[in-house]
Amino acid sequence: MSARWLRAVCALGMAGALGTALAQGNTQDEIAKYREALQDGNPSELWEARGEELWKTPRGPRHVAFTACDLGLGPGVVKGAYAQLPRYFADADRVQDLETRLVWCMVHQQGIGEADATKVTFGDGSARRSDLEALAAYVVAQSRGVKMNVALDHPKMREMYALGEKMFWYRGGTHDFACSTCHGDDARRIRLQDLPNLSTKEGAQKAYTTWPAYRVSQGELRTMEWRLNDCFRQQRFPELVYGSDTAIALTTFLAHNANGAEYAGPAIKR
Amino acid sequence: MLTPRTCLWWMLAAIVLAGCATAPSDSQLSARAAEVMHASFKARGQAGLDRLQQDDTQRTCSALEGKVPPKDVAERIQAENLATIRYPADGKLLGDWRNGERVAQEGRGKQFSDDPAGPVGANCYACHRLSGQELSYGTIGPSLYQFGKLRGYSDEVRRYAYGKIYNAQAFAACSNMPRFGHNGILTEQQIRDVVALLMDPASPVNQ
Numbered sequence: 136m137s138a139r140w141l142r143a144v145c146a147l148g149m150a151g152a153l154g155t156a157l158a159q160g161n162t163q164d165e166i167a168k169y170r171e172a173l174q175d176g177n178p179s180e181l182w183e184a185r186g187e188e189l190w191k192t193p194r195g196p197r198h199v200a201f202t203a204c205d206l207g208l209g210p211g212v213v214k215g216a217y218a219q220l221p222r223y224f225a226d227a228d229r230v231q232d233l234e235t236r237l238v239w240c241m242v243h244q245q246g247i248g249e250a251d252a253t254k255v256t257f258g259d260g261s262a263r264r265s266d267l268e269a270l271a272a273y274v275v276a277q278s279r280g281v282k283m284n285v286a287l288d289h290p291k292m293r294e295m296y297a298l299g300e301k302m303f304w305y306r307g308g309t310h311d312f313a314c315s316t317c318h319g320d321d322a323r324r325i326r327l328q329d330l331p332n333l334s335t336k337e338g339a340q341k342a343y344t345t346w347p348a349y350r351v352s353q354g355e356l357r358t359m360e361w362r363l364n365d366c367f368r369q370q371r372f373p374e375l376v377y378g379s380d381t382a383i384a385l386t387t388f389l390a391h392n393a394n395g396a397e398y399a400g401p402a403i404k405r
Numbered sequence: 406m407l408t409p410r411t412c413l414w415w416m417l418a419a420i421v422l423a424g425c426a427t428a429p430s431d432s433q434l435s436a437r438a439a440e441v442m443h444a445s446f447k448a449r450g451q452a453g454l455d456r457l458q459q460d461d462t463q464r465t466c467s468a469l470e471g472k473v474p475p476k477d478v479a480e481r482i483q484a485e486n487l488a489t490i491r492y493p494a495d496g497k498l499l500g501d502w503r504n505g506e507r508v509a510q511e512g513r514g515k516q517f518s519d520d521p522a523g524p525v526g527a528n529c530y531a532c533h534r535l536s537g538q539e540l541s542y543g544t545i546g547p548s549l550y551q552f553g554k555l556r557g558y559s560d561e562v563r564r565y566a567y568g569k570i571y572n573a574q575a576f577a578a579c580s581n582m583p584r585f586g587h588n589g590i591l592t593e594q595q596i597r598d599v600v601a602l603l604m605d606p607a608s609p610v611n612q
Contacts, residue, residue: 275422300435301435301467305439307456309456311588313467315471323545324545325531326530368517368518371452371516372456373456375435382445
């Protein structure tokens with residue numbers, strides 16, 4: 136077992152123990168200490184390592200590896216690619232986020248059926264694991280330290296951004312909730328959880344650059360698609376379709392607003 | 406070759422292109438966003454696609470994008486929502502604060518992941534401070550600690566509290582607070598119990 140794996144496994148154990156300690160006290164101070172302690176080791180490295188292997192191994196009926204997959208900077212180029220996503224891809228004639236692009240490469244290059252490619256989009260914290268989460272962990276880690284730079288030079292990017300902004304304020308459902316209900320003001324919390332104000336550049340930068348993230352409470356590496364899906368669940372909306380235009384529009388809105396900030400994921404969160 | 410005539414054609418073409426590239430109006434954009442959202446979700450559990458359908462209040466408040474509604478708009482929204490409030494037929498507005506505390510703590514209900522036969526709460530603590538003992542409270546809404554003690558335990562305040570929980574938009578247009586009665590989240594008895602949590606002198610909120 137490599138030193139990296141050992142470190143990540145050790146962090147996984149530590150995170151679990153800390154979670155138990157947290158349950159015994161509920162003060163802001165303890166949460167701050169907990170967050171600080173978590174930064175020492177991030178189990179996301181386990182997902183990154185699995186993702187790297189998936190990336191380099193030929194897959195599907197056509198026996199093609201992701202090294203043929205163009206994330207925007209050329210086939211197989213991962214360094215800095217995530218910091219420029221979402222982007223418009225001419226071959227798909229669509230704006231795509233990282234996960235939609237990964238699925239596109241699986242379907243169009245590797246010959247995997249779309250239903251199979253998206254069978255497990257999110258792992259369940261135990262045996263049911265998502266290759267997409269692992270691949271995302273690997274790809275985004277190669278943008279660590281790279282400044283976010285999502286250009287709106289293509290008309291379809293501008294359209295997606297404008298739609299994403301509208302969707303951010305879209306109230307609906309039994310509770311009249313929108314993204315903005317929780318994320319439209321400074322210095323707000325739900326219970327003790329601090330909420331970023333995603334309607335400001337500073338808030339978007341801070342939040343967007345830390346997703347995907349390892350979620351201690353779930354024992355999973357979670358992607359931006361998951362983050363949006365779970366926000367809508369709590370908004371009492373129906374289920375957000377993976378790779379849908381709403382997911383891509385909101386991601387484009389947030390990613391572009393995060394421009395200029397250094398990408399710092401995958402982070403570790405409670 | 407760039408003759409004056411071809412130059413004119415190019416200029417015309419440029420004007421036409423610029424016209425095509427003009428950004429859609431704000432209301433067109435809102436309509437397009439709603440259309441895209443309807444195509445981006447699937448019904449799951451108790452959450453059907455009808456939940457994406459906006460009523461006038463939701464549509465108007467969304468379009469304001471966080472800005473305070475102009476006076477006439479606010480008055481319209483408040484009047485529309487005030488007309489929806491149904492007070493209990495027996496006139497009893499005060500329930501049991503102990504049950505109210507449970508409703509205020511309960512975060513489940515109406516999510517696609519929730520059992521439709523399971524509990525439905527108001528999750529008041531997610532956004533408000535209420536009882537002095539509960540330190541895990543959110544700050545999206547104002548503190549309601551000592552709600553009755555500070556305002557007085559009068560019939561008017563009780564009636565206001567019941568109405569506010571039933572339909573918050575009747576009192577503050579584009580408030581972030583859900584319309585618990587109007588949208589069928591809480592039962593009449595649950596609203597009474599939360600009113601008691603706020604208005605019973607014995608409630609931990611008023612200590």
